[in-house]
Amino acid sequence: MNHKKIIHLTLFLAIIASVSGGLLSFVNSLTAPIINENAIAAEKVTLKLLFPNTDDFAPVTDFEDETGSILSIFEAKGAGLAYKVSRMGYANPIVMMVGISNDGKIVGLEVLELADTPGYGMKVGEAPFIDSVVGKSTTDGLDLISGSTVSSTAAITAINAARTHFNNFKGIDDDGSGSVVTPPAPELGRTILLSSDEATSVTTTVTNEVVNGDEKTFTVESNGYSVLEGGYADAKPNVFSITINTVTSVIVAIEVVEMNDTKGIGDKVEHEVFLSQFIGLELEDENASVDIISGVTRTSISAIRAVMATRGK
């Protein structure tokens, strides 16, 4: 293998390649601006929806985003920033455009691509969710949609990615409360009479009583889902702390001390939308009733049993 030949060949192709490199960069310098304009023109329709009274938009090219959800950023001159964000939803990626005004308010949310399970995932594209986001500041909490947690978490993570960038970009310090995702209010389902046998049939033990004035606070252990249904070896009952006014036998307060049922489902009982129903109910009243959380029957009933265990004590 003579070396002269190799050098000749290598040089030959090197020259051809560099000529093609020059040609490519030349053509690129011609077409790049047009492609850029196309990119903005395509987005312009959505950008105009977010910032109706601005028509001067410029792409922001270099930005840091470790979540990888920000596809592109456009600056609406004098009005704010628009983020094209995308996250993997339940089945397909969700692509949205979030508009944030200069004073840190979300002015608009346009869903560009959404193909998740109809009825659940699609809620992200419907008005209630969008209205719950629009108007919020860049540090407020955002509410998930109960029932389509996967898609709405994806949507909210994408929106938060845009907001975190906006905050660093504008130097707003986010005290972290914003990115806390508040759990959604659970939907209430069947109504159950406190005195119904369903509520009183299972043994519930009062483990502690504290008296102060005419109020008594009971600590009650009541078997929930994991003991009755789950049947795991180490299943433990849920522990509630219930305060009753002994004179009027009206429930003054109720609180979950220890939740041992399945995470994500059982702990919905801790939501004040469910617990608040007990306050003011009169233990002896035959038709006092409470709506249990749909899909969380066993744990809700364990709360009712705990309350009924304090009767007559």
Place this chain on the structure above:
Amino acid sequence: MQFVAPIIFLGLLGGLYASSYYLNLKTPKPEGCEDLDVSCGSCSISSCGLHPSNKEIIGEVKS
């Protein structure tokens, strides 16, 4: 200038490809593998190294 970077970069890559192609062409096949038949049918991708039309360059290697 923005034209210089691609020219140098591609020149290097082109040279790398040419030299590796040539070197590979000239390394003889291990003995006993000369007449390996890949049993790929009469496909007409003439750019593929195994195509009959390219057989004669590889043949040179034996010299």
Place this chain on the structure above:
Amino acid sequence: MELFSLFISAIFINNIILNRFLGMCPFMGVSRKTSSALGMGGAVTFVIFFSSIITFGLYTYILEPFNLQYMDLITFILIIASFVQLVEMIIKKFSPSLYKSLGIFLPLITTNCAVLFVALENIKQGFNFTETVVYALAVPIGFTLVLIIFSSIRERLDIADVPQALKGNPVAMIVAAIMALAFSGLAGLV
């Protein structure tokens, strides 16, 4: 979780041959015998895996910082081709047995659509490094899987009495159609 679903979907759901039609050229040509199909699969897996890593690194550390994204196509082609040539040379020099099983397929892979596709797709999808590695492993596995199944069917086809006009490639296409139907049934997997 996302990595796993990416892995499964690249193998079964958008399988590179049956769903994206890539790698058809070797698919029609090589799959006469299962042994050669296996060899081809192994070679493609090796090439796609390493060339994806090299092209990903090159794109992120050279093309992007110097704003040369428009040079992606020619750079990838040259890198993949040089890589295949170097690998073939090394295999020729050092391991005849490996050459017998894998090396002979390498000339075919340089101009294979699948290899370039994976390199371009890693950039287009904006994968990070781990996703690139997972994708670059899953796609060739899908390729090899379909190739092996196809070659075992094709061995029987040669002895079956196929109408004159359909002999050879047309009937292979029909087999591929049936396999595509079967694979599309897996769509709801992930």
Place this chain on the structure above:
Amino acid sequence: MSLFKNLSNGIVKENPVFALYLGLCSVLAVSNSINNALGMSVAVIIVLTVSNVIIAAMRKIIPNDIRIPVYIVVIATLVKIVEMLMQAYTPELFTALGVFIPLIVVNCIILGRAEAYASKNTVGASFIDGIGMGLGYTAGIFMLAAIRQLLATGGLNLVNPFNQFVFFDITLIPSEFTIPLFAQPAGAFITFAVLAALLEVYKQSGSKPVKKGA
């Protein structure tokens, strides 16, 4: 050989798609609508003819040992230029064709013709051959796309990629009789198999090679 014979030969007898099984990757994938098919064909014809001309012009100086690398570099450059132009001037078509434009580089037709024809013939002949093969590719992919789109969506439409002007949009089959399978991969394989078989029957029947596609 008369130029006409060469041209018709490229379209019928040696149709790159159905006879030589070249360029299958793009043909099957892009043949879901005639717009995409024609867009792809124009891109392939441009790249094919220009690369044939360049390679034919340089055939004397290209060292024989590195023929294929030179072809690959030339074709890759041309494809990227066509891709950039399409991205700038026909964005919709560009997004529709997606990854299959860069994949023209590894399209077996272009590299094959460069290797088999352009490197041995004059520039003029290579140009004609490029057109012939390109039209063969167009005939192949157009037929496939027409059948698939017709069966899958029941209608055909042609849109000018530059200004979205709709040439025609006809529906021949009422929508409840359409077979969506033909939009999916399995349909593409079946249609291709049937057309390839028909070409086989036609060739074996030995009749005069009347130009079929035109």
